[in-house]
Amino acid sequence: KSARVRTVNSFNFKYGRMEVRARMPTGDWLWPAVWLLPKRQVYGTWPASGEIDLLESRGNMDYRGSNGVHIGTEQFGSTLHFGPNPSLNGWESTVAYKNTAAGQGWNTGFHNYQLTWTPDYIRFSVDNQVVTQIDAGTGFWNRG
Template structure:
């Protein structure tokens, strides 16, 4: 199903003083259009001719659900690259085994550098169409994502206030589930996370996947969503892969799409490893060096680098998440 109707927009001007069709889209931040927002307006755009730090905030953290550290980005010929790499000071002390201090199993240093940028301080919006043209990385245990989080957590902490994953994928070229389906570079997924608490995340009711035998790491593709007041559609290269028209939510005072009726901001990131995204029971050449439930997941991951590091083809851009542009239009 092609998004023919969704592609028909009006003027692509930024906010103006008056228009025939006011938009239901709302925006906040210091990088938003001035004047009234009209239907079809281009309200956010970055072609990455430079890294505009007024638009993007570079997040450095030891978080992220597992063994990753977020730092490395660069621009090349109008493309943003988010990179996974090895810290130069990693494991130089013989009293450290990968990332865990001897005798202190709860003292863990994430062993990998990666990257995350976001618009949390500069741009958030409610309702619109998002297009992100990107080439995904190839390399075992790489985890690229294009996603959104709520600016103000109107419905309390995660996942109660929601999360919108436009695209997630895995960098393993030959990772397969029990049915023999490739769940690595040949598969992308789109997901809505929501629910009253961490143990009641209802994402399985709003999760969609699309496979491509050529692999999403071999070429650029467009990942996006159409976010309306009464539904959210995800697509790859203008083909809808799933639509959600209403959620099981306890916030009856608000819309049926709650918590997805508040402003969200954009995140682009490449993570590595983690303890909740790569299944322990999936089949991968060379195996999986760590278990998600292990108290030494970071150490086990690092000690298994002879398995995964050669698949990154360091010195090339194979393991980079490369983003050509981000564009958002008002409804």
């Protein structure tokens, strides 16, 4: 089963907390994700106006990176996309990955994926365990 939720015409927010309860799907080359995109492109087209990726995962049961780490159903990542254009996207400076124990992928049960957004930071958590916190500092333009 699959779903897409678009709230661009009915809901938007700046600062707050959101939580998505989900079980990641299983299947080769599936790419489950929860993305928050801006309602308006105030600073320009993607990624200049930003994107918050609460989570991205993969449905592959046996997919490993070059270092042998399981990057399929046993891993998800959270990040921010920002920068003046796609080739200067600063996402790599904010990305964090969370892996489960072997054989206990994010596809084996429901989990609560959480975002806390304040003027000072954006925090990503899963099941009330912090995955990463990105401090606003002097702004993201300088970070990228």
